[in-house]
Amino acid sequence: MDFILQIVQYFVNLGPAVMLPIIIFIVSLILGQSFGKSIKSGISIGIGFVGIGLVIGLMLNNLAPAAKAMSQNFGISMSLIDIGWPGSSPMTWASRIALVAIPVAIIVNIIMLALRFTRVVNIDIWNIWHFAFTGAIVDIATGSYTLGIIAVAVHAAFAYKIGDWFAPVVENYFGLEGIAMPHGTTGWFAPISVFVDGIMDRIPVVRDIDINPKHLKNKFGILCDPAVMGGIMGVIIGILAGYDVQQILTLGIQMAAVIVLMPVVVKYIMGGLIPVSEVARTKLQKKFKNSKFYIGLDCALLLGDPVVVTASLLFIPLTILIAAIVPGNQILPFGDLPTIGFFIAMAVGVHKGNLFRTLITGSIVMFMAIWISNQMIGFHTILAANAGQLTNSAARVASLDQGGSPVTYIITQVLDMTNVAGFAAIGLFYLICVICTIVWSKKQYKMLNNK
Amino acid sequence: MKKIIVACGGAVATSTVAADAIKELCEKNGISAEVIQMRIIEIENNLDGIDLVVTTMKIVPNFDIPYVNGMPFLTGINKEETEKRILSYIKD
Numbered sequence: 029m030d031f032i033l034q035i036v037q038y039f040v041n042l043g044p045a046v047m048l049p050i051i052i053f054i055v056s057l058i059l060g061q062s063f064g065k066s067i068k069s070g071i072s073i074g075i076g077f078v079g080i081g082l083v084i085g086l087m088l089n090n091l092a093p094a095a096k097a098m099s100q101n102f103g104i105s106m107s108l109i110d111i112g113w114p115g116s117s118p119m120t121w122a123s124r125i126a127l128v129a130i131p132v133a134i135i136v137n138i139i140m141l142a143l144r145f146t147r148v149v150n151i152d153i154w155n156i157w158h159f160a161f162t163g164a165i166v167d168i169a170t171g172s173y174t175l176g177i178i179a180v181a182v183h184a185a186f187a188y189k190i191g192d193w194f195a196p197v198v199e200n201y202f203g204l205e206g207i208a209m210p211h212g213t214t215g216w217f218a219p220i221s222v223f224v225d226g227i228m229d230r231i232p233v234v235r236d237i238d239i240n241p242k243h244l245k246n247k248f249g250i251l252c253d254p255a256v257m258g259g260i261m262g263v264i265i266g267i268l269a270g271y272d273v274q275q276i277l278t279l280g281i282q283m284a285a286v287i288v289l290m291p292v293v294v295k296y297i298m299g300g301l302i303p304v305s306e307v308a309r310t311k312l313q314k315k316f317k318n319s320k321f322y323i324g325l326d327c328a329l330l331l332g333d334p335v336v337v338t339a340s341l342l343f344i345p346l347t348i349l350i351a352a353i354v355p356g357n358q359i360l361p362f363g364d365l366p367t368i369g370f371f372i373a374m375a376v377g378v379h380k381g382n383l384f385r386t387l388i389t390g391s392i393v394m395f396m397a398i399w400i401s402n403q404m405i406g407f408h409t410i411l412a413a414n415a416g417q418l419t420n421s422a423a424r425v426a427s428l429d430q431g432g433s434p435v436t437y438i439i440t441q442v443l444d445m446t447n448v449a450g451f452a453a454i455g456l457f458y459l460i461c462v463i464c465t466i467v468w469s470k471k472q473y474k475m476l477n478n479k
Numbered sequence: 480m481k482k483i484i485v486a487c488g489g490a491v492a493t494s495t496v497a498a499d500a501i502k503e504l505c506e507k508n509g510i511s512a513e514v515i516q517m518r519i520i521e522i523e524n525n526l527d528g529i530d531l532v533v534t535t536m537k538i539v540p541n542f543d544i545p546y547v548n549g550m551p552f553l554t555g556i557n558k559e560e561t562e563k564r565i566l567s568y569i570k571d
Binding site: 113114151152154155202203204207253254291294295298299302305309310313323325326327328329330331332337340366367369370373 | 486487488489490491492493494495496499516518519520521524534535536537538550553554555
């Protein structure tokens with residue numbers, strides 16, 4: 029183990045922008061891609077890392093001081109900016125766990141399929157980063173590479189089960205037949221929506237409230253554009269920070285730039301992973317092409333549903349409001365706002381498009397995510413520093429996705445036990461939700477079979 | 480020069496897979512095309528001069544521009560038919 033660790037550490041020390049291109053180039057060649065394609069994939073992933081470093085630098089150097097000034101002016105504590113999944117996924121891919129996370133997640137999947145523990149054939153290689161994040165955090169918290177790998181496996185196994193439990197919803201509500209979503213973000217909160225649905229059904233009057241918007245999104249128009257949204261947020265924060273006009277306008281443009289450029293640069297990292305996902309996809313499909321299996325895909329596929337879009341837009345201001353009332357919260361939601369739909373997409377399906385219930389589930393989910401991500405700031409900052417993305421040594425980072433995931437939190441706390449009360453509360457609540465989900469899912473499958 | 484929008488929920492993961500496949504398809508068939516990636520909610524505001532819209536999830540299009548569901552690029556099922564449909568819209 030030590031020898032392997034030394035080799036891995038040498039590569040990690042090269043820095044992600046150099047290490048990952050080499051790794052991807054070699055892996056790509058081994059998987060049978062052409063020389064040209066392999067080298068292009070490798071360089072692409074390097075470009076992505078250089079790019080995300082620049083964008084995160086822009087954010088930490090300009091937006092973070094503004095958020096701090098705003099916090100001081102108003103006596104609120106939100107001085108840390110949420111880097112979102114476009115910030116946290118590259119850090120994870122740069123960690124020493126990520127290299128083994130892809131094969132580990134695939135092997136766990138194959139074992140579970142062989143033992144008939146799951147029907148999900150996961151071909152969504154990109155989102156293995158969610159499991160890798162859990163592994164990386166455990167690795168940092170315990171200092172044990174082995175425990176980190178085990179954490180990846182546990183999280184992956186849980187995600188595949190989530191895929192199984194919610195496949196009927198994906199089929200019935202979203203109309204995607206034969207597809208499951210073993211996704212790290214949409215996955216973890218989905219059981220909470222089942223719990224909320226169960227409670228709602230038992231309260232008279234409340235159970236009859238059904239808001240089902242189909243055309244609301246057109247009224248928001250240009251506001252759903254991330255560039256406009258980022259600009260407006262920048263200007264508001266600038267005003268609250270007590271900046272002068274010049275600084276306010278600059279901050280507006282900088283914030284718009286961050287929010288628009290983040291997915292643009294992350295795209296290159298995804299581009300580098302394409303040869304790996306292509307091969308994994310074809311191999312897994314050949315082996316498990318029977319109709320009894322679900323193909324595991326990215327829950328980005330759910331984000332275009334009209335109710336999901338409407339709920340996502342409502343949750344942009346709502347999440348900031350929730351952040352203001354979470355006790356002791358230091359994090360200003362930002363990087364995850366344009367894709368806040370990842371947090372609520374499956375809830376919309378479970379609630380059958382009922383916006384009222386989605387708002388309740390979503391509020392609980394965001395409250396939890398923000399509270400948990402506060403507990404994760406320490407580990408998350410180490411993860412960022414390891415990835416070489418902290419230019420300022422005083423900077424600290426946090427993300428709602430994946431830093432706010434209870435799955436990551438519970439697994440880390442089991443091994444680390446730094447906050448026993450928090451662990452007990454979150455763990456117990458989440459366990460109840462998961463048990464509800466298992467019972468509920470059996471019913472869903474019965475209904476599906478009776479159709 | 481054809482302009483193609485490829486969109487998904489987050490403009491990173493699934494749309495990159497589809498965009499990559501479509502770029503390759505155009506190259507193979509000698510079509511010069513610009514592939515623009517974005518989030519599904521951005522499509523409406525960016526339709527000027529676009530020849531084709533591809534999304535990796537099923538949407539009900541509320542625009543007149545040709546639309547193709549690009550999910551086969553992710554699942555591999557019906558991929559060839561989808562490629563043919565895309566070509567039928569962007570071939571001169």
